[in-house]
Amino acid sequence: MTTTTRLRATAGLLAAGAALTAGTARGDSTPVGPLPKPAVTTVATTKGSLVSLTVQSHKPSTGLVWRVARPFDTRVVRQVGEADVGPAVVLVFRVVGRGKASITLALTHGDASSKALQAARYDIRAT
16 A cells, blocks of 8 residues: 555545544744655645555654644645654645645654754645
8 A cells, every 4th residue: 555545545444533532733843953864755635635644653751743844835735733643743734726735744852842853744736
């Protein structure tokens, strides 16, 4: 199963949960510094759809967390939810406009760390 197929398969399931778990970015987080080369996933979708981005979660005892590392185009996508689902962290975005948006995630030691240990980038193309 491809990453794009998995993303599409989880979007419907998460749509209901997104309303219950709507999350916002924390304003008190330390900005993320330089990123290692990210794994890149391209997602083609349409305006009005939901897109779920999935990364592997880590045990809380490690202190490792995934964070949105860079600003993204909110004229194209807006985050509407975030949840721990089994062994994954899932971020849900609503596609609000046509265009391109890149969402970059970084794995850090908590919100206070600026050092990224791993990165993932999702290039979203909405028509």
